[in-house]
Amino acid sequence: MSTGARIWESEPRRAVADVCNRLYERSYLVATSGNVSVRRGEGFLITPASTRKDAVGPDSIIECRADGTPLDPEKRPSSEVAMHREVYRARPDVNAAIHAHPHYCLACSLAEISLTEMLLPELAIYIGPVPLVPYATPGTDEMCVKLAPFIEKHNAFLLKRHGVLVLGKDLQDAYNRLEHLEHIANVAYLVSSMGTIEPLTKTELRKLTSQARKLGQHISQTLLELLE
Secondary structure, X not given: OOHHHHXXXXXXXXXXXXXXXXXXXXXXXXXXXXXXXXXXXXXXXXXXXXXXXXXXXXXXXXXXXXXXXXXXXXXXXXXXXXXXXXXXXXXXXXXXXXXXXXXXXXXXXXXXXXXXXXXXXXXXXXXXXXXXXXXXXXXXXXXXHHHHHHHOOOOEEEEOOOOEEEEEOOHHHHHHHHHHHHHHHHHHHHHHHHOOOOOOOHHHHHHHHHHHHHOOOOOOHHHHHHOO
16 A cells, blocks of 8 residues: 555645645646545545645545534535435445536536446446436435435436546545546547447446456446446
8 A cells, every 4th residue: 555545545635735736736626626534433535615726735624414504603514415314325336426517527517428328447447327416406405306316326426517526435545436437538528529429338248247356346236237
């Protein structure tokens, strides 16, 4: 395990801040957009509302109860705290969630370019099918309602007109998946004008699923159902 990974595990507030800074540096979000959280005990830590992500530090991170209310009533968590709350309620295997607006993921959500077919090995190994969640007003309970049917079976979600939500067993896992997903979305966007692209066969997907298990990856339920 790298020194950075160990620090992320032992210092969750610093980890969330580091991820925010990385997201900003890579233009995966801009200004105050996006939000990051990690599970902590019965609740979770999350980024504050209306704060530039290049300015987020460990002291900025807000601790919330399981219902999403902050332990300190004077602090204001992200306006999309409810989305993170629902993720942790529905997925006990998930300990981190990242919502960002990377360019190609956002473009795919607008153009309705599907990321559910397994075009690349990385998608099968690290993420699984990525559904397009219908549009909902950001920061409202409507977002939770639209997301709810997809949460249990997937590890990442394109949010129509609103970027992407990626889950992980820890923050490093979620961040790695986000990088893979933006790369895959980039490729899917580029080849969308070339006509039909053949997805990987079930035989190859079964081999990739076996490899994913060896790597300790959580196999999405939808991918498993596809292989039945």
